[in-house]
Every structure is written in structure tokens, then in C-alpha cells.
Amino acid sequence: MENTSVALSVIFVSIGAFFILIGYLVRVKKEMGLIAGFNVENAKDRHGLSRPIGAFMITAGILSIMIAL
Structure with missing residues (x-):
């Protein structure tokens, strides 16, 4: 069990670190x-999307x- x-x-x-x-x-x-x-070519505000997605991850x-733990 242990x-x-x-x-x-x-x-x-490991998943958390990833x-x-x-x-x-x-x-x-x-x-x-x-x-x-995410399609980079069609993005209007790439930097505006990266902040909340990155923070969520x-x-x-x-x-x-x-x-x-």
C-alpha cells in the first residue's frame, strides 16, 4: 500500500513540474x-492570451x- x-x-x-x-x-x-x-497566424492579441493561459498552467x-504532498 505504501x-x-x-x-x-x-x-x-512530475505532472505538476511539467x-x-x-x-x-x-x-x-x-x-x-x-x-x-491555437493558430498563431489568426491571433489578434497573442500576448493578452499568453498571460492567463500561462498563469492557469x-x-x-x-x-x-x-x-x-
Whole structure:
């Protein structure tokens, strides 16, 4: 039973770290190609969209890590 809880914690922390990384890349580095279904050519306000999407991904990553602990 303890082995499965450790494994789940590792999985949740890994997913959280991945979400934080993606959120950082979208919010700070403006890597808009990481957003599924987003067409860069048709975008009117790329920077306006990157901030909330990046913030959401960072928040989801932090919550995932908190769940693991």
C-alpha cells in the first residue's frame, strides 16, 4: 500500500513540474505553439492570451504538487 502512495506522489509531482514548465514557457517566453488548437497566424492579441493561459498552467502545476504532498 505504501509503494503505491509513493508512486502516485512521484507521478503527481512530475505532472505538476511539467505544468509549471509549460506555464512558464507560455507566460514568460510567449511560446504560443504549446497551446493546443491555437493558430498563431489568426491571433489578434497573442500576448493578452499568453498571460492567463500561462498563469492557469502554473496554478494547476502548483495544485498538483500540493495534492502529492
